[in-house]
Amino acid sequence: MNFNTEQIIRTIKAMRKQEENNGYSVSDYLAELPIMTEDTTAAAGTNNTTTTNNDNNTPVDASCRFVMVKWANTVSDYCNYSKETVAIALSCLDRFVSTKSGQHILLDRHLFQLAAMTALYTSVKINEEEVMDPDTVSALSRGVHSKDAIIEMESKMLTAIQWKVHPPTSMSFVRMILDLVSSDYLSDSVREVIIEKTRPDVETIINEYDFCTYNASLIAFACILNTIEENIMDDGTFYDKFETIIGNVLDVEPCCVQDLRFEIQEFILDSNNTKCSVIDADTANKTMTLNNTSCTAGSSTVAKESSINGIHSSPRAVTTTANGVLC
Numbered sequence: 177m178n179f180n181t182e183q184i185i186r187t188i189k190a191m192r193k194q195e196e197n198n199g200y201s202v203s204d205y206l207a208e209l210p211i212m213t214e215d216t217t218a219a220a221g222t223n224n225t226t227t228t229n230n231d232n233n234t235p236v237d238a239s240c241r242f243v244m245v246k247w248a249n250t251v252s253d254y255c256n257y258s259k260e261t262v263a264i265a266l267s268c269l270d271r272f273v274s275t276k277s278g279q280h281i282l283l284d285r286h287l288f289q290l291a292a293m294t295a296l297y298t299s300v301k302i303n304e305e306e307v308m309d310p311d312t313v314s315a316l317s318r319g320v321h322s323k324d325a326i327i328e329m330e331s332k333m334l335t336a337i338q339w340k341v342h343p344p345t346s347m348s349f350v351r352m353i354l355d356l357v358s359s360d361y362l363s364d365s366v367r368e369v370i371i372e373k374t375r376p377d378v379e380t381i382i383n384e385y386d387f388c389t390y391n392a393s394l395i396a397f398a399c400i401l402n403t404i405e406e407n408i409m410d411d412g413t414f415y416d417k418f419e420t421i422i423g424n425v426l427d428v429e430p431c432c433v434q435d436l437r438f439e440i441q442e443f444i445l446d447s448n449n450t451k452c453s454v455i456d457a458d459t460a461n462k463t464m465t466l467n468n469t470s471c472t473a474g475s476s477t478v479a480k481e482s483s484i485n486g487i488h489s490s491p492r493a494v495t496t497t498a499n500g501v502l503c
Contacts, residue, residue, distance in 0.1 A: 264303060370408070
């Protein structure tokens with residue numbers, strides 16, 4: 177084992193320790209919704225947020241998260257942000273609403289919206305050169321959420337997650353895992369092919385609530401194995417050796433990764449065969465367009481309010497679910 181390999185293994189183990197024991201795990205929070213009472217409803221409010229109505233008081237569900245993920249990805253695509261910035265935002269959001277101080281936000285879709293937008297704002301501020309300021313986020317919400325509400329929500333979120341805003345992402349694990357494989361077994365060109373074919377599956381999976389409780393390392397490992405099985409032609413020797421060695425480095429049970437592999441395969445297959453949407457056709461026609469929105473490099477402003485009409489994928493449009501309830 178050369179020095180570089182030892183360093184990579186130490187790094188992977190440190191990342192594993194971080195995701196397991198350093199406050200980066202996510203609970204199945206939708207299965208643990210608090211009981212809605214007058215006290216919890218009042219606790220969910222913020223000083224600078226408009227009083228919520230009865231529709232907004234409908235508890236959050238998986239479709240709400242999906243809608244806000246679509247919004248975050250739309251902003252990311254247009255502004256050329258890394259998808260890992262979105263993944264980090266989702267980690268912050270999921271961990272926030274998994275905490276005792278953030279759990280009650282799940283009782284109010286309006287505030288969940290605000291939390292999701294704030295999580296992206298925070299992640300962009302930390303990870304991107306092109307940043308958003310609170311006024312921009314307010315404008316992206318089409319005025320639904322004020323600048324002060326965004327600042328207040330960020331403070332509440334960062335306190336709840338103890339300022340842990342650098343989670344190891346699935347794609348960071350993908351790169352580190354493949355760096356362990358010697359060029360004698362995997363050429364640089366094939367390595368890049370595996371990364372690029374694994375990336376879409378990883379990005380699809382981390383967007384789904386059903387997979388948010390899985391460690392990033394396990395998602396990365398399962399997606400890589402699927403890619404190798406589907407795209408690397410060999411007699412199975414490389415696959416078996418890779419699975420065994422990486423499984424030992426990650427310290428994961430073979431049955432766990434195999435179960436997740438099959439779950440991911442089924443989900444990806446269903447996604448490819450079925451157009452899954454929580455938005456009705458009329459709403460979809462009005463959303464996911466960008467029109468004249470501008471992203472200014474090196475500026476603290478992603479878009480001016482006057483040019484934001486195109487990003488409708490925030491509160492008043494994309495967040496309208498099929499049953500007409502604001503999410």
